[in-house]
Each structure stands twice: as structure tokens, then as C-alpha cells.
Amino acid sequence: MRVFRGRAGTIEADREASERLLEVAADGEPAVRVWTPHRQVAFGRRDSRLEGYERAREAARERAFPPIERSVGGRAVAYDGETTLAFARAEPIEDFRRGTDERYERLTADVARSLEKMDVGLERGEPDDSFCPGAHSLSTADAAGLRKVVGIAQRVRQDAALVSGILVVDGREELARVLEAVYGALGVPFDPDSVGSIARASGEDDPTTIARAIEDGLVGDRDPAIVEVGK
Numbered sequence: 334m335r336v337f338r339g340r341a342g343t344i345e346a347d348r349e350a351s352e353r354l355l356e357v358a359a360d361g362e363p364a365v366r367v368w369t370p371h372r373q374v375a376f377g378r379r380d381s382r383l384e385g386y387e388r389a390r391e392a393a394r395e396r397a398f399p400p401i402e403r404s405v406g407g408r409a410v411a412y413d414g415e416t417t418l419a420f421a422r423a424e425p426i427e428d429f430r431r432g433t434d435e436r437y438e439r440l441t442a443d444v445a446r447s448l449e450k451m452d453v454g455l456e457r458g459e460p461d462d463s464f465c466p467g468a469h470s471l472s473t474a475d476a477a478g479l480r481k482v483v484g485i486a487q488r489v490r491q492d493a494a495l496v497s498g499i500l501v502v503d504g505r506e507e508l509a510r511v512l513e514a515v516y517g518a519l520g521v522p523f524d525p526d527s528v529g530s531i532a533r534a535s536g537e538d539d540p541t542t543i544a545r546a547i548e549d550g551l552v553g554d555r556d557p558a559i560v561e562v563g564k
Contacts, residue, residue: 334555336548337366339562344371344401350562351421351497358423358493363555366421367548368562369540372414374398374515377407377465377486389518396511405486405497407465408521411511416504416532416540420444421497422551429489437469440496440551441485445471447550451543453535455482462524464512465499473534480505480529500547502540503532 335357341347347370354364374393380386381402389409390400398411412419422440426432445455448471459470460479471483485498501508509525516523532538 334552334557335362335364335560336552336557337364337560337562340368341563344373344399347371354421354423355490355493355495358425361425364423365548365551367544367551368419369415369417370412370419372398372412374400374409374411374511375403376400376409377403380409380519383519385518385520389515392514392518393511396514398511405488407467407486409512409515410465410484410499411508413504413507416502417508418500418502418540418544419497420500420547420551421495423493423495425492426494429491433487433489436494436496437485437487441469443550444483444547447546451535451537451546453531460524460527462522463527464523473529477526481527482529482531501528501530502543503530503538505530505533
């Protein structure tokens with residue numbers, strides 16, 4: 334299995350590095366990447382069709398979050414450039430019409446298991462009006478209810494599939510503020526209190542430690558071949 338580590342120098346170059354996972358998988362080899370993306374708001378294709386899309390992009394820029402449009406579905410997500418992780422696993426496929434739910438389930442279970450080994454208590458599902466709402470989410474729970482920390486999406490081609498997600502390690506307050514402005518401009522319901530973080534739930538706030546734990550979980554018992562991004 335090919336394991337990509339590190340971050341490229343620009344947002345665009347970093348996106349190209351993630352595209353390489355699909356190319357590797359299309360050639361028959363699974364690939365994994367867990368990293369800290371550049372500061373940005375990544376909009377889904379559904380967002381781009383809404384009347385308030387340009388206003389939402391401007392709201393992100395005003396808060397120093399460069400707006401981009403990502404290739405997978407779902408709603409907008411924000412990365413602070415320091416404590417928000419992204420993770421992805423690409424696999425070769427024979428029939429793009431099959432296996433979607435199974436890939437979602439395996440990745441969700443692997444991420445949950447990795448975090449639970451670090452004593453992070455998680456629940457399947459998400460609170461109402463959360464960022465990038467979807468059926469494959471992980472949340473922490475406190476006296477106020479669920480707070481979303483993980484969202485997962487999937488992109489499928491004829492020859493390969495990429496299941497990827499976001500994990501909020503820390504910095505939930507800043508992410509909640511920019512997402513509130515962005516979702517408000519889009520006219521999509523959003524509750525800033527729905528944003529959680531691993532640090533808030535468990536006290537673990539080191540993105541590198543958590544990234545390695547997630548990477549180990551996504552690789553499993555395969556032999557990793559490390560590729561340094563940007564070198």
C-alpha cells in the first residue's frame with residue numbers, strides 16, 4: 334500500500350497530491366493519506382449551484398479562509414491549516430456500481446477504532462444542522478448532546494474509489510464562526526454549537542499524534558510504502 338505523507342506548498346499542489354491516490358489505485362495499488370490541509374473552505378458541488386454561492390465564497394475570504402471547490406459531494410467544510418486533519422483511502426475497483434456502502438462502512442469503522450484506541454469516545458451519527466451533513470459521520474457527546482468531529486464523503490470513478498473525510502482536532506470555535514457565515518450566505522441551516530473537536534472531548538490536541546493513529550488504522554495489516562509529498 335502506498336502511504337502519502339506531508340503537505341505540498343500550495344493548495345493547488347496539495348490537491349494534485351491527493352489526486353495521485355486515485356491514479357495509484359487505478360493502477361491496482363491501494364493508497365492512503367492523512368495530513369493537515371492548508372487553511373481553506375472547501376465547497377461541495379451542491380454548494381456551487383446555490384444562489385448564495387458567490388456571497389459564501391466572499392464570506393470565507395473575508396475571514397482569511399481561501400475558498401475552493403472540491404470534487405466530492407457534500408456541503409462546505411473548513412480547515413484551519415493547523416489542527417484540522419483530512420484523511421483518504423483510495424482503492425482499485427472492478428465495478429463502480431457496487432461496493433459504495435461497504436467502503437463507507439470500512440473507512441468509518443477504521444477511523445472510529447483508531448480514535449477509540451486513544452480513549453476518544455465516539456458515536457455514529459451527527460447533531461442536527463451540522464457541517465457537511467451525511468449518514469457517515471462520527472460525533473462526541475457531552476451534556477449538551479452530540480458534536481460532530483468527523484465527516485466522510487466518497488468519490489467513485491470507473492477504475493478506482495476514494496473515500497475521504499475531515500477530522501476536527503482542535504480550533505472548533507474559529508471553524509464554527511467561518512462556517513456560520515458561509516452556511517448563512519448559502520441559505521443552508523447550520524448550528525455552530527454542532528462543531529466538536531477531539532481536544533474538547535479527550536484533551537488530546539496534537540494533530541501529528543492523531544494523524545499517525547488514523548494512518549495506522551487505514552493501512553491496517555498492509556505493508557506501507559511511504560511517499561513524501563512535496564519532495
